[in-house]
Amino acid sequence: AHVARELVALKPDLLAVVGEFVHALAPHADALGDRLLTASDPPALGPALVARLRGDEVIVLKASRGVALERILPALTARANPSD
Secondary structure (H helix, E strand, C coil): CCCHHHHHCCCCCEEEEEHHHHHHHHHHHHHHHHHHECCCCHHHHCCCCCHHHHCCCEEECCCCCCHHHHHHHHHHHHHHCCCC
């Protein structure tokens, strides 16, 4: 809950979360509005996140090892290199 409050206080343009962390941000959903993007797992988050990108963002990926957040990388890589 503490980390969720700190993230909300940063006022990010977009906050994308998966798994159990979705529940930690539930109390902040109204404050974040459409800036909160949630998914059940990384493969579901990848395409949803890509759809929200403009192309000039800095993206920081952080998760516990068990989440295997790197599973969103194929979607991000395809977005970054559309000719591949």
